[in-house]
Amino acid sequence: MPGCGKHPRELGPGGKLQRCGGCKFVQYCSKECQKRHWKFSTYPHKAVCAQLKNLLAVAPFEIQGLEGYAPFILACEEALTPVEADRLASELGPYVPT
Structure with missing residues (x-):
């Protein structure tokens, strides 16, 4: 989308x-x-573009429906320290679908 x-x-x-x-x-x-x-959107891309770029460098991801998020989350958990993961989760939280 x-x-x-x-x-x-x-x-x-x-x-x-x-x-x-x-x-x-x-x-x-x-x-x-x-x-x-x-x-100018509710969740402006400017706020997360750099973080997404860095995150996708360590945990490549291709959306294939919501089921694509599970492998992505596992790759993030393997690639990031707990502190890095917590920081990214707090920064990206509003932008991640639930």
């Missing part, structure tokens, strides 16, 4: 999602969507 919540099918024929240039994780349907999500 892109940062705006649109489903890729809503983009129409030939429509493509683009990934954030920083974290390479969050997808956007347009430059306007990306700019809006960077600062």
Whole structure:
């Protein structure tokens, strides 16, 4: 899902999602969507982009529905110290789906 919540099918024929240039994780349907999500959304991407980039460097992750989170969480637990994991959890908490 892109940062705006649109489903890729809503983009129409030939429509493509683009990934954030920083974290390479969050997808956007347009430059306007990306700019809006960077600062002005409920959970602005600017607040977590660098943390996501660092986290994904030690625990690669590809979303395949919510079941994709279990291997990601295990990889994080193996790659991070408890202090690092607690710090990231507190910083990313509002951004992680429950």
